[in-house]
Structure formats: C-alpha cells, structure tokens
Amino acid sequence: MSQPSLEQAxxxxxxxxxxxxxxxxxxLLAVQPRHAxxxxxxxxxxxxxxxxxxxxxxxxxxxxxxxxxxxxxxxxGAAFLVQKQAAAALAACDAALALDxxxxxxxxxxxxxxxxxxxxDEAKIAYQQALSHQPNYAEVVANLGNLARAQGDSQAAKQxxxxxxxxxxxxAEACNNLAAVLLTEKQTEEAEHWLLKAVSLNDGLIEAHENxxxxxxxxGRDHEAGVHxxxxxxxxxxxxxxxxxxxxxxxxxxASPKAVGYARKRFQKNLDRTAPVQLDAYAGELEKSNxxxxxxxxxxxxxxxxxxxxxxxxxxxGDLAWREAGAPDGHHIGMLVTHGHEGIFLAxxxxxxxxxxxxxxxxxxxxxxxxxxxxRQALQREDLAWLPVSEKVVEALQQIRRQRFSLVYxxxxxxxxxxxxxxxxxxxxxxxxxxxxxETTGVPAIDAYLTATSWQDTNPDxxxxxxxxxPLIPCYYTPPKQGAQPEKNRRDFGIPEDKPxxxxxxxxxxxxxxxxxxxxxxxERNHAISLVFVEGKRKNWTSLLKKRWQRNLGxxxxxxxxxxxxxxxxxxxxxRQCDLLLDSLHFSGGNTSFEGLAMGTPIVTLPxxxxxxxxxxxxxxxxxHPLLLDQCxxxxxxxxxxxxxxxxxxxxxxxxxxxxxxxSCHLLVEREEAAVAFQEAxxxxxxx
Numbered sequence: 001m002s003q004p005s006l007e008q009a010x011x012x013x014x015x016x017x018x019x020x021x022x023x024x025x026x027x028l029l030a031v032q033p034r035h036a037x038x039x040x041x042x043x044x045x046x047x048x049x050x051x052x053x054x055x056x057x058x059x060x061x062x063x064x065x066x067x068x069x070x071x072x073x074x075x076x077g078a079a080f081l082v083q084k085q086a087a088a089a090l091a092a093c094d095a096a097l098a099l100d101x102x103x104x105x106x107x108x109x110x111x112x113x114x115x116x117x118x119x120x121d122e123a124k125i126a127y128q129q130a131l132s133h134q135p136n137y138a139e140v141v142a143n144l145g146n147l148a149r150a151q152g153d154s155q156a157a158k159q160x161x162x163x164x165x166x167x168x169x170x171x172a173e174a175c176n177n178l179a180a181v182l183l184t185e186k187q188t189e190e191a192e193h194w195l196l197k198a199v200s201l202n203d204g205l206i207e208a209h210e211n212x213x214x215x216x217x218x219x220g221r222d223h224e225a226g227v228h229x230x231x232x233x234x235x236x237x238x239x240x241x242x243x244x245x246x247x248x249x250x251x252x253x254x255a256s257p258k259a260v261g262y263a264r265k266r267f268q269k270n271l272d273r274t275a276p277v278q279l280d281a282y283a284g285e286l287e288k289s290n291x292x293x294x295x296x297x298x299x300x301x302x303x304x305x306x307x308x309x310x311x312x313x314x315x316x317x318g319d320l321a322w323r324e325a326g327a328p329d330g331h332h333i334g335m336l337v338t339h340g341h342e343g344i345f346l347a348x349x350x351x352x353x354x355x356x357x358x359x360x361x362x363x364x365x366x367x368x369x370x371x372x373x374x375x376r377q378a379l380q381r382e383d384l385a386w387l388p389v390s391e392k393v394v395e396a397l398q399q400i401r402r403q404r405f406s407l408v409y410x411x412x413x414x415x416x417x418x419x420x421x422x423x424x425x426x427x428x429x430x431x432x433x434x435x436x437x438x439e440t441t442g443v444p445a446i447d448a449y450l451t452a453t454s455w456q457d458t459n460p461d462x463x464x465x466x467x468x469x470x471p472l473i474p475c476y477y478t479p480p481k482q483g484a485q486p487e488k489n490r491r492d493f494g495i496p497e498d499k500p501x502x503x504x505x506x507x508x509x510x511x512x513x514x515x516x517x518x519x520x521x522x523x524e525r526n527h528a529i530s531l532v533f534v535e536g537k538r539k540n541w542t543s544l545l546k547k548r549w550q551r552n553l554g555x556x557x558x559x560x561x562x563x564x565x566x567x568x569x570x571x572x573x574x575x576r577q578c579d580l581l582l583d584s585l586h587f588s589g590g591n592t593s594f595e596g597l598a599m600g601t602p603i604v605t606l607p608x609x610x611x612x613x614x615x616x617x618x619x620x621x622x623x624x625h626p627l628l629l630d631q632c633x634x635x636x637x638x639x640x641x642x643x644x645x646x647x648x649x650x651x652x653x654x655x656x657x658x659x660x661x662x663x664s665c666h667l668l669v670e671r672e673e674a675a676v677a678f679q680e681a682x683x684x685x686x687x688x
Contacts, residue, residue, distance in 0.1 A: 004028040004393035006038060018045050036066040043073060050080035053183045068616035069102035078110040086116035093323065100632060111143060115150070118411035123147060128407065133468040138168030142177065152339075152370035153321055157181050174200035179211055184340065188215050188538060193662065206235045213245070214290060219540045220252030220509075237293070240277040241289045244314075247274065250296035253544035255551075257513045264307075267294075271310055279425070280318030286393040297557055298439050298612055299510055301586035308442025309464050310680060315424055320397065322426035322445070327406065331361035331686045334400070334408040338419045339371040345402045345411045346378050347591050351476025355675035361683055366408065367401060368418070393421045400427040407686040412437040415442060430685050434474050435590065438612040440464050448685055450474050450678070454621035457611040461568050468681055472674040473622060479598035487571050493563060500648035505571060505592055508536040508545050510584040518585075521641045523556040529648060532561045534571075575599045580647045585650070588616040597623075598669055602647055602657040604632050606640040623664040631657055 009024025025042040028035055043058030050330055058075045067116065068074065077092035080371040090113040096140050111126030124147060130140045138571040143162030161178035175198035182191040192215045209228040216225035229246040229645040236242055247270040254260045270642035279286065293311055297304045335353065337345040356363045364385040367375055384425035387403060389396040396418065400408070405428040413423045413433050416473060426445040433441060441449075449465035451457060452473045460467065490497045502522075504511075511533075522529060536542045542562055549557040566574070575581065581596045583605040584665055593616040596603050605628070620628050631653060634640035647654050 006035070006041075007098045009038070010041065010295065012442065013041060013045065017317065018048060021045055032654075034065050036062045036069070038077065038180065039065065039240060040069075040072050043079070047075065047079050050082060052079050055079040055082070055211045060119050068099055068456065070096040070103040071105060072096075073099065074109055074257075077106065077113065081109060081112055082115065083114070084377045086113045089113040092119070100478045104130040104137055108135065108137065111140075111147075115143075115147060120147060120151060125311065129196070136167050138164045138171050138174065140442055141167060142171060142174040145174070145177060152368065153370075154181050154184060154370065155235050161439065169199055172205050175201065175581055176205060176208040176211060179215075183211060183214060186218070186340075186537065188218050192219075194662060208230050210242075210245075210288075210290075215387055216226070217249065217252075218231060219538045220544055221540060222249050225249055240275070241282050241285060241291055242269045244274065244277070244278055244291045244304045245289075247271070247580050248294045250294045252296065253508050253511075253541055253548065254300075254513055255544075255548055264297075265302065267453060268307065271307070271314075274314060278321050279421070280317050283394045284392070285318060286421045287391055288416050289417050292414045292417045293442070295415065299512065299587050301512060301514065301608065301613070303462060303610070304492035305440050305442060305462055305464055307470055308440060309400065309444075310442075312424060312442045312444060315421075315457050317425055318335065320394065320425050322401075324429065328404040328406045328429070330402065331407070331683055332364075333361050333682055333686060334364045334366045334387065334403070335411065336366040336400075336417070336422070336427075337371065337411045338416055338417065339368045339376075339512070340411055341415060341419075342367070342371050342374045344591060346375070347413060347437070347475070350378060350473050351478055351670070352474070352675050352678050353379055353384070354381065355476050355672060356384075356679055357676075360679065361686070363405070364405070368396070391418060393418060395424075396423055404428075407432065407682055409433065409682060410446070413437045413441040423556045430688065431681070432685055435611070435615065436560050438587065438590070439610055450681055452618055452622075454618040455614045455626045456589065456618070456621070457609075457614055462610055468685070470547060470632055470674075470677045470681055472671055472673060472677055473618060473668075474678045474681075475594070476592045476675040477598070480568075480595060482496035482572070487576075488570065489589050490577055492559055493570075493574065495530055495532060495561070496669065500526065501530045501532065501578045502580055502582050502644065502648055503532050503574055504584070505534050505575070505671045506582075506584045506589060508533070510587050511545060513548070513552075513586070518550065518555055518637055518641055519549075519560075520553050522644055523553070523559055525641070526645055527560075528651065529645075530561060531582075532537075532563060532574075534566060535562045535564055537565070570600065580644065582605055582644065583616050585613070586610075588614065590615050590649060594618055595667070596662055600658050600661050600665070601656065602632050604640060604644045606634040606637065606645060620636045621662070623667050625664040627656060628664070666680050 002353055004026060004027035013021035015584050023040060023044045025038045028038045039058050039062035046055035056079045059072060063072045073092050073096035077089040080092060081087035092104045094108035096103050107130035108127050111123040114123035114126060127140050127144050130137055142164035143161050148160060149157035158181050160175050164174040170198055175194045179191040195208050195212040198205055209232045213225045213228035226246055226249050233242040233246060246378055250263050251259055284446060293308055312606040363387055364387050365375060365386045368391045369388045377657050389399045407430040408428040410419060410423050412419055413418045423446055424443050428469050431446050432448040442464050446465050448468045449463050450468050450470055452470050457562045470577045477515045495501055576599045581601050581603040585606060586608050588605055593603060599618055603616055607614045609615040617633055620633055632642050
C-alpha cells in the first residue's frame with residue numbers, strides 16, 4: 001500500500017480540489033502528526049473554505065512545530081482577517097515580518113489589517129512593500145484597488161483592478177470588483193463582460209451573481225436578473241436581505257398595462273408574506289443591499305403610499321435606532337445627496353444653495369467623499385459648510401448624527417440604498433424631502449414633504465409625510481447657456497425641416513403602455529409628423545420599446561424615430577428647434593420641463609393624479625399665462641392628442657405660445673422668492 005505524500009495532496013490543492021487535498025493532508029498527518037507543512041496547508045484549505053476557526057487551529061499547530069516560518073504567521077494573520085480580528089491579524093503579520101522582512105504575504109495581509117483599523121495611509125505603504133518584494137502579486141494590486149475605491153478614487157481603482165487581472169487572469173474577485181466600479185459609473189456593458197468572466201472562474205462568488213443581477217436589472221432583462229438573485233439567495237437561505245431582492249424585480253419597459261398590474265400584484269403578495277428584517281443584524285451590508293424600493297413604482301400611474309409604507313415597516317432598526325440626544329442649539333441645517341446623483345441635484349438645487357442666507361442659519365452640504373469634488377467645484381461659497389461621509393450606511397449614520405443637525409433635507413429618498421436607509425434610520429431630529437423624491441417615500445422618519453401650491457396635489461392619501469405648501473416651486477432654476485459653436489439644424493440630425501417635429505426627450509422607462517394608443521392616434525391623424533425619441537441609456541430599453549410598439553402600433557411603429565444618445569449641446573439644440581415637446585403620461589418632465597420652457601418651447605401636458613405627473617402643469621400655473629394654460633394643458637387624453645396636433649401644425653398658435661412663454665418665464669426661473677420660501681420652510685420645520 002502506497003504511503004500518503006505531501007506532493008499528491010498539494011497537487012489536489014493547487015488544482016482546486018480542496019476536499020481531496022484535505023483528505024491527503026489528513027492521511028499524511030495520521031502517519032506524521034507533526035508534519036508542519038501538512039498542518040499549515042490543511043489550515044490553508046480551511047481558509048479557502050472560509051472556515052476561519054479550523055484554519056486558525058491548524059496553522060497554530062504548524063507554528064508550534066516550526067515557530068520560525070514567516071509564511072505560517074502571515075497566513076495566521078489572513079485567517080484572523082476572515083474573522084475581522086484586525087488587531088490579531090496585525091500582530092501575526094508583525095511576527096512574520098520579524099522573522100523575514102521580505103515576506104510579501106505578511107506585508108499584504110498587514111495592509112488589509114490596517115485598512116480594517118482605519119489606517120489607510122499605512123495600509124498603502126504595506127501593500128507597496130509587498131509589491132517591492134513580489135512585483136507580480138496580483139492580490140496586492142487588487143487590494144490597492146480596494147483601497148482606492150474606498151477613498152473614492154474610482155479611476156485609480158479601475159486601473160489597479162485591470163492591472164491585477166492582467167497579472168492573474170484567473171482572479172475572479174478582481175474581475176468582480178472592477179465590474180462593481182464600472183457599475184457605479186453605469187457602464188453596464190463592460191461590467192457585464194467582467195462579471196460573466198468572474199462567475200465563469202468562480203461560480204460560487206455570490207457577490208458577482210448579485211452584481212450581474214444588478215446589471216440585468218439596469219438593462220431591463222428581468223428574467224435573467226431574477227435567476228442570479230435567486231442563486232444568491234439560495235446560497236444563504238436565511239439571509240433576509242438576499243431573500244428580499246428577487247421580490248423587487250419589476251419590468252423596466254412593461255409590455256402592457258396588464259404587465260404593470262401583474263407585477264404590482266405579485267409585489268403586494270410577496271410583501272404580505274415577508275417577515276420583518278432586523279437591520280442591525282445586517283449593519284455592514286446595507287449600502288450594497290439594493291433593497292431600496294423599486295424605482296419603477298413611481299412610473300406606473302398608481303398610488304404607492306400603502307405599498308411604500310408597508311415596505312418601510314419591514315425594516316426594524318434594532319440597535320441602529322435613533323435616540324434623541326436633546327434639541328440642538330439653534331438652526332443647524334444639512335442638505336444630503338448621495339454619489340451618482342450630483343448632476344440632477346446641482347441642476348435643481350444649486351440656485352437654492354447659492355441663494356441661502358447663512359446669516360439666518362448655517363448650511364451644510366452632506367455627501368459621500370466620492371461626490372465632494374464635483375459639488376465643491378459647482379458650489380463655491382466660502383460660508384458653506386461641508387460634511388464628507390462614508391458610503392457605508394452605519395458609518396455615515398454615525399458621522400451625521402454626531403453633528404446634531406436640527407434638520408436634514410434629503411434631495412432623494414430611495415434612489416439608492418444609502419439615502420434610503422439613512423432616511424429610514426433617521427440622521428436628524430427633523431427630516432424632510434421634496435420633488436427630488438417624486439412621490440411619497442413611505443418612510444416614517446421623513447417628517448415632511450415640501451410641495452408647491454401650483455402643483456395642486458394636496459390629497460393626504462397620497463403621502464405618508466406631512467405636506468408643507470410653498471407658494472412657489474422649490475427651485476431657483478438658472479437657464480442653460482447657449483454654446484459658442486454655431487447651432488446645428490434639423491438636417492444635421494436627419495429630421496425633415498418641412499414637416500412637424502415633435503420631440504420627446506424623456507427616459508424610455510417613462511413611456512407607460514397607456515401612451516401607446518395616444519401616439520397611434522397622433523400618427524393616424526397626421527401622416528407628416530415626425531415623432532422623435534432618444535435611445536435609452538441601455539440598448540435593451542430601446543429594443544424592448546420598439547418591440548412593444550411593433551405589437552401595439554402596427555405599421556405606425558416604423559414612423560417612430562430614435563436618435564442616438566445626445567450630448568447636452570445637441571439636446572438643447574433639438575429642444576429649441578422642435579415644434580413642441582411631448583410630456584410623458586403619469587410622470588411628467590421635471591428638469592426637462594424647466595429646460596424646455598427656458599428655451600421657449602411649448603410642452604403639451606396632461607396633468608396626472610399625483611405630483612409626479614403634475615410638474616409641467618405646475619410650471620404653467622406658476623407662469624400664469626392664460627394662453628399657455630388653454631393651449632398646452634390638456635383636460636383628458638383626447639384633448640391631449642388634439643392640442644398636440646394643433647400646436648405641431650398651426651404656426652400662428654405655436655408662435656403665440658412661444659411669445660407667451662418668453663413673456664412669462666421670468667415667473668418660473670431665477671425666482672429669489674422661491675429660494676427665500678424654501679429656506680423659511682426648512683427653518684420652520686427645524687424649529688418645530
């Protein structure tokens with residue numbers, strides 16, 4: 001009978017056959033119980049299986065036999081890192097380096113321990129020392145990527161991850177982490193490539209399946225997203241957050257009104273049988289959980305108050321609950337925006353911030369570090385305070401609570417997991433939001449919703465928050481400046497100059513199936529009209545909408561024009577040059593309505609039941625011109641079609657409307673009174 005050998009077990013180990021490797025090491029240890037390498041390598045198997053307790057036990061046995069092997073101590077440090085015992089890991093790595101200063105593994109694990117101990121500068125030095133001794137150490141390069149990512153430097157992080165994959169093409173974690181950074185930049189196609197590579201290398205890498213599901217959700221590939229979410233949930237069947245994720249899948253471009261209704265009923269049914277979630281049990285996972293309410297709810301034309309309230313009530317704060325520490329002295333106001341939403345925040349809130357009277361109350365902009373550079377560049381006020389916060393929910397929660405704000409204004413609640421859970425767990429004594437959250441949040445800790453009298457949505461059944469009526473839309477909007485380059489004409493975009501041109505620049509997920517039969521009526525009644533849309537941010541959105549229109553519009557579907565994604569200058573050119581802008585049903589334009597009216601272009605709108613469908617209408621109400629209210633605001637769907645056809649073809653009426661917009665737009669844009677009313681509302685809430 002052949003004797004067990006270290007070489008045979010090691011061959012299994014190197015090939016990834018961990019069970020066979022463990023059996024081989026155990027067989028060898030049965031014969032030679034003090035075989036230090038076998039003890040150490042068996043600990044390594046357990047480490048790869050994330051069984052840190054066993055790994056520590058076996059590696060310690062190896063150290064007891066051969067205490068002066070630096071690598072043993074380094075891998076003991078790695079095992080402590082699995083348990084998040086950073087201090088113990090650091091001590092083990094220091095012991096390794098005391099034996100051998102060139103041990104790259106010890107420098108690497110020491111760097112990670114320092115990251116856990118919030119000593120990033122020292123961690124970077126440790127990683128660089130590891131590379132100086134082992135230049136092709138891919139794991140270290142990936143760790144430098146992790147460090148850069150944590151510090152908000154996504155460009156450096158991407159380069160480190162690419163370098164790591166180049167050094168080790170089989171590094172699934174680096175592929176996944178590269179994709180995660182690309183996802184924050186919404187580069188879904190390239191992210192998908194790296195995630196597919198990651199799961200092909202390691203199908204058990206659950207985070208890659210979760211990220212792949214997120215890619216498919218963004219692309220509107222609902223079924224594929226569900227497959228990967230269910231795989232992630234099956235890996236940890238008792239994990240409440242992972243079990244929630246498959247329930248939140250909604251169609252990005254619904255095929256029909258029935259599809260919308262079915263998805264809502266399914267969501268309600270699943271919600272009714274979902275147990276409460278103890279958030280403190282998942283404190284370190286909330287920011288990446290993606291369990292904020294599905295954003296598609298807002299585009300479905302229904303009252304979401306009950307659904308959103310029921311959903312928010314699932315989450316039990318536990319040890320993360322707000323504890324009142326006494327009222328702060330005076331007004332201490334914060335405005336919070338999360339990374340990835342800086343652009344729309346600046347478009348809609350920059351004027352309010354620049355007009356804020358700091359003599360009455362100081363103002364602090366709260367945002368993750370990754371958003372700070374862009375915000376500081378745009379908001380250049382010496383008397384403005386800044387609070388950079390972590391992108392980890394619990395850390396940000398602590399950082400904001402320590403400031404003892406009297407009120408925090410959330411630009412958005414529920415557009416990502418960070419701003420949802422910060423709002424839900426409460427960061428200040430008073431919290432409020434407004435039209436950046438286009439409908440009720442359903443979050444009990446959001447105390448007030450700022451609305452405007454011109455929107456005329458005062459039904460308390462639509463909101464979980466207390467409504468605060470402002471006399472003007474809470475926005476100090478500055479019209480965009482025209483570029484210095486000569487303006488293009490319609491021909492440059494392939495649009496006929498001698499035919500009516502109707503432009504709908506809205507995101508394609510705003511195009512509700514209820515839109516389709518009205519578009520068909522427009523096309524049936526005028527065969528010359530050009531109806532122009534912009535392709536979706538994701539290619540599949542456009543494909544899904546085209547397929548729906550082929551079913552619903554028949555031959556008319558071929559007349560629907562899609563332009564490639566436009567830069568901002570070209571977009572404004574088309575807004576100026578079209579005959580009119582088409583407002584979307586159920587969820588009207590917001591910033592796009594400001595832009596269109598600032599350009600002097602008529603927008604035909606059909607006010608919806610809820611604020612999210614009444615924004616353009618509110619703009620016209622605030623402008624107060626009777627001609628615009630008569631010609632651009634429809635009473636019902638048929639009137640909407642009639643008004644569109646009239647404005648698109650009747651140049652006299654169109655010219656009159658453009659003049660009316662020009663004459664009354666000063667009542668909409670750059671209204672100092674709007675900024676004053678906004679500040680007064682926040683101060684009143686702060687004092688309540």
